[in-house]
Amino acid sequence: MIKINQTAWDAMVAHAEAKFPNECCGAMIGSIAGDVKDVTLAQPLENAYSGAQGARYELRPEDLLEADKKARAAGLDLIGIFHSHPDCDAYFSKTDLENSCPWYSFVVLSVKGGKFDHANSFLPNAEQTAAEKEELIWPKS
Amino acid sequence: MAKVLIPTPLRQFAEKHDSVDLTGATVAEVLASLTQKFPDLRKQLFNDEGKMRSFVNVYLNDDDIRYLQKDATPVAAGDTLSIVPSIAGGV
Numbered sequence: 001m002i003k004i005n006q007t008a009w010d011a012m013v014a015h016a017e018a019k020f021p022n023e024c025c026g027a028m029i030g031s032i033a034g035d036v037k038d039v040t041l042a043q044p045l046e047n048a049y050s051g052a053q054g055a056r057y058e059l060r061p062e063d064l065l066e067a068d069k070k071a072r073a074a075g076l077d078l079i080g081i082f083h084s085h086p087d088c089d090a091y092f093s094k095t096d097l098e099n100s101c102p103w104y105s106f107v108v109l110s111v112k113g114g115k116f117d118h119a120n121s122f123l124p125n126a127e128q129t130a131a132e133k134e135e136l137i138w139p140k141s
Numbered sequence: 142m143a144k145v146l147i148p149t150p151l152r153q154f155a156e157k158h159d160s161v162d163l164t165g166a167t168v169a170e171v172l173a174s175l176t177q178k179f180p181d182l183r184k185q186l187f188n189d190e191g192k193m194r195s196f197v198n199v200y201l202n203d204d205d206i207r208y209l210q211k212d213a214t215p216v217a218a219g220d221t222l223s224i225v226p227s228i229a230g231g232v
Contacts, residue, residue: 023230049229049231055231057231058228059227061226061227062203064225065200065223068223072159077149083230088232093231093232095230095231096231097230100230101226101227101228102185103151103185104226
């Protein structure tokens with residue numbers, strides 16, 4: 001299960017809505033206790049995809065490395081990655097799967113007409129052939 | 142000894158360590174030491190053919206080893222190796 005607190009959630013939604021109609025991306029940072037991942041900080045990162053960003057995103061590994069360093073310095077952990085699907089549901093697409101890694105939770109935010117609509121979290125496998133849906137809890141406003 | 146930083150989700154395969162000090166003259170040797178010490182990490186980092194998984198990047202300090210000498214990149218005492226995934230996607 002992945003739980004996202006209000007501060008982190010607000011940052012994720014704000015980033016997703018600000019980047020609409022493009023896809024946004026970022027890192028989720030927090031702590032893990034047993035089977036529960038608590039996200040307490042969301043770090044918006046630049047979408048580095050060089051083409052049209054309405055349907056694609058790419059994270060620079062250097063940016064992820066910096067996010068990991070920031071998490072470690074704060075005594076926290078890099079837990080997952082978030083990105084948005086503009087005017088599209090929050091599913092884990094073929095493109096998402098083929099460019100994923102099995103180590104992190106992947107939260108997808110659906111943004112429709114510039115406003116957040118719904119979200120889901122996924123756990124891809126190492127072969128990048130399937131992603132299991134993960135229970136996601138966010139503060140409902 | 143070089144320090145290898147273990148990403149959070151991989152610590153379960155590395156006896157919960159967040160970093161580990163290992164010997165090795167090159168990146169390949171340090172990674173071999175890592176997977177010898179923690180065999181369960183091998184499947185996470187390498188495929189069945191023994192090649193590094195496509196989404197795995199290794200940084201020597203702040204530099205991507207792809208732009209150095211790849212896994213033949215020399216490693217000196219005090220260097221830090223980081224394991225960072227490639228991540229992208231889209232609708």
